[in-house]
Amino acid sequence: MITSARPALELDTLRPSFAGELHAPGDAGYDEARAAWNLVVDQRPVLVAEPRTAQDVAALVRFARHHGLRVAPQGTGHNASARTGVDASILLNTRLMRGVQIDFEGRSARVEAGALCGDLTAPASELGLAALAGSSPDVGLVGYTLGGGIGWLARAFGLCCNSVLSFDVVTGDGEELHVDAEHHPELFWALRGGTGSPAIITHMELRLIAVPELVAGAMLWPWERAREVFHAWHRWTLDAPESATTSIRILQVPPLPDIPEIVRGRKFVCVDGAVLGSDAYANEVLAPLRALEPEIDMFAMAPPAALSHLHMDPEQPVPGMGDHAMLKDLTPEAIDALVDVAGHDSGSPLLAVELRHLGGALGRVAADAGARSTMPAPYVFFAVGMPMTPEMGAAIPPRLAMCKAALGDVLDERIYLNFAERPADVSQAFDADAFAALRAVKAKYDSRDTIHANHAIAPASR
Template identity: 30%
Template sequence: MTVLGDTALAGLRAGFAGTVLTPEDPAYADARTLFNSMITKRPSVIAQCAGAADVSRAVAFGREQGLEIAVRGGGHGVAGSALTDGGLVIDLRRMNAVTVDPARRTARVGGGAVMRDLDRATQPFDLATTGGRVSTTGVGGFTLGGGSGWLERKFGLACDNLLAAEVVTADGNTVVCSEESHPDLFWALHGGGGNFGVVTSLTLRLHPLPTASVALLLWRPEAGPDVVRAYRDFMENAPEEVGGGVIYLTGPAEPFTPPHLVNQLACAMLVTYAGELSAARRVIGPLLALGHEGELIAEVPYAELQSMFDDPPGYRNYWSAEHLDELPDKAVDLFCARAEDMVCPSPSQHVLFPYGGAVASGPAGYPVPWRRAPWVVHPLGLWTDAADDARAIRWARDTRADMKPWSTGAVYSNFIGQEGQERVVAGYGLENYRRLARIKAVYDPDNTFHLNPNIRPSR
């Protein structure tokens, strides 16, 4: 770990509106804790910024001291890139304010806000935008990576709803970008992640959404192949209001779970609907007639839907994903069979998500080639015992290998950890990657911001 002198730290603290933490501070241990408990890095300094001026000051300090710089928003990413060993963490969590303009249907969101901050601010106006599938995900990292969530088939990806962003670049300057101002940087932020600077605020488009509906249907795991096929066939012609997925999970200890499925592997169909329950029931009637053994069906505010499936913190995590251009019966059988290798009971989930709708029909020019895939398989491992590390990681990798015959090769970086530079390039597409690398060379020529699915600067 780099030991910083008192003079250097005093220089950072002078005029700093937020809080500067070092390992000696009582709040340090909590401040470096991430969602993924496998990540135990120890930064030399954590700069808890109160505004863009603090961020600019912290970037300049990190570069002057030769420190590796990490940027923390929600801290939810599986790779742990929100921390650095011995370096500087620019912690945005205090910058979590959300300002809603209901007339323009926009929200200005602080770089440290999480989904619950955004959803609770927009809900009183019956407005929403595509968010992550849990309320603890950071809005910034989620959106910059593309942003796949429950509302995407109706309202598009999160990045499709990005209207403007305020960015502190590697030289410490603050840039406001949009389609009219710094359009190259604005384009890069639609999927290019945190490669180009520290995003201190985002302006997002909102959509009318007075209410939402959800149906969680449970079966024994052996029913999975028939359930997945029925869901696949239904989704081919489903309206854009319908989202969700098929998920193998540990049956929750809830009243709607049959006793024989509590704490046991179960096959679940999760159906979300952007609208009232009466309309949802009419649309998803064929799915409700498949003979499920447990059910939770409700109309809820969207902010509540977003928090219904929050992953608990403190677990060891490993995720990956494979995007598919088709889902034949053979792929269904392999997907379902691989569920038997999950760590269970645990919060692990073996997920099949549909895209389509406004995802597939959205802007073709952004660097998110995975949006054209109709399906994505997403093994999401969470467990407690380090002795299960190898098993859980192997399960995710084996799931990907099973799906290779139908893979598009595209990668959604928010769904994976560190899987090599080839996968990084696949996340953007080769031509997009080359364009992003040129933009990177303009705004971050020294690759200061490299703790991410990294785009290396190139002229």
Template identity: 40%
Template sequence: MPHALQQHVTGPVLTPSDDGYDDEVASFSTTLGHHPDVVVGATSVQDVVAAVHHARAHGLHVAAHATGHGGPPARSGVLVSTRRLGGVEVDAATRVATVGAGARWGDVVAAAAPSGLAPVAGSAPTVGVVGFLLGGGLGPFARSHGFSSDHLVSVTVVTGAGEVVEASEEHHPDLFWALRGGKWGLGIVTGLRVRLAEVPELYAGSLFFDKEHVEAALRGWIAWTATADPATTTSAVVVRFPPLDAVPPPLRGRTALGLRVTRPGDAATGERVAAPLRALAPVLLDGLGPLPLGQVARIHANPTEPGPSWAGGGLLSHADDDLASVWLDRVGPDADHPFVAVELRHVAGATEVDVPGGSAVSGRGAGFTFSLVALDPSTFDDLPAVGRSLVDDLSPWVADELNPNFGGGLGPPRWSAATSARLDEVRRTYDPDGVL
């Protein structure tokens, strides 16, 4: 069967016994473990169409893969690798970027920054644009600019029926609604157009507080968020830094709390906004100030090289001092837990406002997100149970919905009943045989 498919595909078609298969299915998270029956390295939209038709003809499921930061692993069927469908073109006049399915956010940031523009991107430059947008997308500009998918202009999709569709507000609006947050089973995206934000100046970075000041800084930050500037997005992460040369000397081998701050605007206003955060406790390391758009990845400083990882999380309706007590008790600097980093992000603001015509985004009512990250593979089997136990303790604050980009190892996404029903209807329309 793969040989027959190769006749219709210009890119590589590989099975588990072929050289290059492991590289083609490799993920940024090396623990993801794709193992499909066949992987297609698509070099064009027509390659994707051929792969879908092949799957339909042989009763196989088909999935897409670009960077491999998350999502369910493909254990059988056909996996379409879209990483060759890269490329970013920025039209500064219209503030629109045309992005290939294999592009990563770092590619878009680099292409847009010289024009004083920025994508409403995720925090990690290595994350794929498509997967992030299909889940909605919450990044450093969440409070000022909303969900990343709110800025989609159009999406080119190969449906489960093998048809090429251009979805937008004007064309196939039902599919476009679903692609803005519906995540899976809607088609294989080959390219998209996304509107960029004008950000002439950016005030951003991190403040770090040593272990003995984590509690005061965390409680103070949560209280500060109640009246936070709506243009400012912040998060609080407790990190157990390893004693490695790659870690800045003041943080090397320490446990510290980092307050990450992103505020589009001038430095003087940013300084005024951040002053109460600097005053929460003695600052161990101050990395907050004017930041070039091209260096936005420095705010969260996510890993840039593939490796083993486990991540889980969820959405919180609100946060208060009682939540801080539970958080500190379970995953604070003195708690016994297996995570290298635990984070609370303040969202709300612009994320609460849906786009005209609506979208399938899950979690617009959330005020905060939480994330748990582990890097030691020996702990991975136990992490779902540890995470679910924490979720149980956080139940008074856990939101009803669970965004597909945040659940990870802690459970499937949850949309409202009405959104779930509408998503099912759209999936039946564009993938009537359940191929995707």
């Protein structure tokens, strides 16, 4: 039985079998170790454990079970705002486990639980290889993959979770397992996009993609042209090839020092993304957008590592409040309504209001797909604000709600967990059969619900 009280922890019984770092409330390193990347989140767990090995993770899980506590794994804390109740759990911070090994001949990589996207994309890029990583270099690979993983090669190659070859995990009773298509296949299925509820990942093996030619970048126009550019981008996406994955944003760039000077502190409508292929081919694909005469055009031949930077996401911890929605369609009326509440005359406090183009390989179920087999919508909406002051913190949630309401009839009730910034009904991310199977897997590998995932799935018996 998991309790919510804060018991007196007998850390001396854990330390002999734990090679990592332990931080209890009041310790000098506790506040730094408990911090999430999203600075809005103020998590105060009963203990922060920073493992160095899989054996450390197993020892910690057994220790937590003995004390009637749960274990909350966290790589970076980008999505920490989706998890509740961490104050009654042990926070398992994996930042000391960032090892990456690349097998060039086998076109694969083995990464530890705390590896960031940039830890893999940079060395893989030097070999002409790419992981299906996301739009920020400091997002944790494991958390991103457990939620699905939409990157800038997604329309050509699908979700990152379906590029996983194997996992090494620790189950809810502290058992270490190697998991792949032949070993514990139901758990292998569940962990590929079905959240980290049934097991804690210690290592992950990913398939890499050879990318001989790639064009990536962004086009930016003054945000006063948002309506015109949104409509043109939408028309362009209707026939865009699967080699192109793009998003469009109304973007109020903050004056942060790590943002390129050319855009720092300015306001734009921005189309960014990537096109697989030669410069000549990409020029042909992007020609309808270039016909709009962007003020800034940064699309150019690029190495795969550039994909982690082109979205200009902050690369240091910041406060963020966001929301998202899957879209079953996109209409001119929805575009106009969204620009009305987020564009230059709206008074919007939001940093970014984004539509990302899905479809292509994201809409097809691969024969060996995991629990998150597809993204069953043509577009996804995401918006975020940075509450730098209390006044901004009060203004952002109602504006997020206004943006969703503006989309009206094109909203889909399904959700995408990596963009779900608040506690959500996880069943909305899966069809009924898949969610029932996920609960069954949770019951088999973590029947006592020891693992406290940020998007939790309860065991089937509950």
